[in-house]
Amino acid sequence: MSKENKRVSEAVIRRMPKYYRYLKEMKASGIKRISSRELSKKMGLTASQIRQDFNCFGGFGQQGYGYNVEELCDEIQKILGLHKEYNMIVIGAGNLGQALANYSGFEQEGFNIKALFDINPRLVGISIRGIPILDIDHIEGFLSQCEVHIAAICTPKKTAQEMVDRLIECGVKAIWNFAPIDVNAPDDVVVENVHLSDTLYTISLRMNEDYN
Amino acid sequence: MSKENKRVSEAVIRRMPKYYRYLKEMKASGIKRISSRELSKKMGLTASQIRQDFNCFGGFGQQGYGYNVEELCDEIQKILGLHKEYNMIVIGAGNLGQALANYSGFEQEGFNIKALFDINPRLVGISIRGIPILDIDHIEGFLSQCEVHIAAICTPKKTAQEMVDRLIECGVKAIWNFAPIDVNAPDDVVVENVHLSDTLYTISLRMNEDYN
DNA sequence: TAGATTGTTAATCGATTAACAATC
DNA sequence: TAGATTGTTAATCGATTAACAATC
Structure with a gap:
């Protein structure tokens, strides 16, 4: 599933639950879209890092628009294996x-x-x-x-x-x-x-x- | 106190409590000396990394001998601030x-x-x-x-x-x-x-x- | 002294940041 | 179309590893 089958680094793995926390919060409060730049300000990371991190797992965004919060949240939920029991x-x-x-x-x-x-x-x-x-x-x-x-x-x-x-x-x-x-x-x-x-x-x- | 006043990296800080755990254990079980190589095998790190880490805070070892477990343990205790209340x-x-x-x-x-x-x-x-x-x-x-x-x-x-x-x-x-x-x-x-x-x-x- | 092992410098590796073409 | 923002490549930065002179 991971893009090009390249092993995902420890550092990226450790950040995934944090993305999930923020996105779940935003989804719950009705925010529909977010750019990597906005997210970077909220989370205290760089926009570059956020885009690199997500692209370890696939391209979840859309040029000129950013990311659909609900869609991205669901993708990260799957990456974390939280869609399973x-x-x-x-x-x-x-x-x-x-x-x-x-x-x-x-x-x-x-x-x-x-x-x-x-x-x-x-x-x-x-x-x-x-x-x-x-x-x-x-x-x-x-x-x-x-x-x-x-x-x-x-x-x-x-x-x-x-x-x-x-x-x-x-x-x-x-x-x-x-x-x-x-x-x-x-x-x-x-x-x-x-x-x-x-x-x-x-x-x-x-x-x-x-x-x- | 840190050597040359160079800011200690996050990665090093995160490893210090782990060193402390292992050294306290060794001290309690009566081990008197340890080389970076032996310690690296116990802890699953490289000997190089261990010596680099310790040398962020000072030279606690002795060439040809290694480290005195009790002394090193006490130094790391101080680095962690565990000598205070x-x-x-x-x-x-x-x-x-x-x-x-x-x-x-x-x-x-x-x-x-x-x-x-x-x-x-x-x-x-x-x-x-x-x-x-x-x-x-x-x-x-x-x-x-x-x-x-x-x-x-x-x-x-x-x-x-x-x-x-x-x-x-x-x-x-x-x-x-x-x-x-x-x-x-x-x-x-x-x-x-x-x-x-x-x-x-x-x-x-x-x-x-x-x-x- | 000879052997061992540190402290430290240099080399490598990987992660982060910057830049920008692609594209919505 | 024009503007915005991604995905991705290239550049930079920092952390880890290797090497070795110093020295116990």
């Missing part, structure tokens, strides 16, 4: 795991959380927005019954890699990791290590004016 | 806000959460690990009494920018934003927009093999 599970039903389960935005984009898993017997059995918290020992059984595309890891650091290994063993093909460690997986598994504390530490670094 | 507040005491308050790792690095703020009267008055949840209307009063360095925004999208404006008005100099919108602030305020859903959307993009 995904089954998701959350490993670790602490505050962060529960926060993911409670956030309705993921569902709206096709990410359906089917269950949370935890080791804590006080959590096992209860439900969050109708999503059950199950015993972590039942994970293999669950995965044999339900095709899970993405697993979010919200466990403490020490159990994260072990859980990832078990999940991959059962065929899970994508890991969204929130544990403060880089988890590893075979090449055919997509891994996204989020590392919230890393982003906090860049704040304290930047608060030191010497590096700005 | 920060007062933090969390705006929005939902699951995500509570998750931040419950995570002890931030405190260990000098980030002390002093209070959470929420609009929900059912939450106001209770405590998380001894940290009180206060009424959002008392934020200005609180900030006049307590110097707050960093505010984490865990509110819904629609109130995020408004809260940021109020906080900055009261002198808060850094914003750690989890609401799914890019919040804006004057140049002297450090802003880190986290956007958890963006990272999820890059997963679904990557699951489409055309872009890999």
Whole structure:
């Protein structure tokens, strides 16, 4: 699908969700068309970069007119794979795991959380927005019954890699990791290590004016 | 402090917390020295890049020997500003806000959460690990009494920018934003927009093999 | 001393920006 | 048609990698 089959760079991939956010907002507020120049001002990028980015995936604009907001938004939705449905599970039903389960935005984009898993017997059995918290020992059984595309890891650091290994063993093909460690997986598994504390530490670094 | 006063690039800044994670781990497990080559294998970077990165901040190694793990770890801790103490507040005491308050790792690095703020009267008055949840209307009063360095925004999208404006008005100099919108602030305020859903959307993009 | 590994300069690579012909 | 704006090529800029002298 990508134009000329040329691999899309990491930098471009990271900008796509941002385009999607802005375009969805504009679409919702009834804006019909946008030029790369206008969009560049809104987003703090250059118009050149925006046109280059979009043209990694195809020509979505029209000379002399710009881009149709709704059309472009839909195209980027497809690029991000948000036109599909995904089954998701959350490993670790602490505050962060529960926060993911409670956030309705993921569902709206096709990410359906089917269950949370935890080791804590006080959590096992209860439900969050109708999503059950199950015993972590039942994970293999669950995965044999339900095709899970993405697993979010919200466990403490020490159990994260072990859980990832078990999940991959059962065929899970994508890991969204929130544990403060880089988890590893075979090449055919997509891994996204989020590392919230890393982003906090860049704040304290930047608060030191010497590096700005 | 940065060598030759040359501004440190975004890419280097983003890698510093990762170095810190690995070095802290090695220090804890009793490893005394490491060469850039060994570290490069552990971290999946090149040895060249590691030496270039460290030399943005100073010469921490020794020819023929490599780097002293403890010394290097401490230097990077200082670069990240983790040798200092920060007062933090969390705006929005939902699951995500509570998750931040419950995570002890931030405190260990000098980030002390002093209070959470929420609009929900059912939450106001209770405590998380001894940290009180206060009424959002008392934020200005609180900030006049307590110097707050960093505010984490865990509110819904629609109130995020408004809260940021109020906080900055009261002198808060850094914003750690989890609401799914890019919040804006004057140049002297450090802003880190986290956007958890963006990272999820890059997963679904990557699951489409055309872009890999 | 000989071997190892840094710090740093030079070369390469890739990403961003600029320019402009194509075209709506 | 004239004006506007894209898609795309070329130029620039910056980041990564390679190489090697310095030195422990």
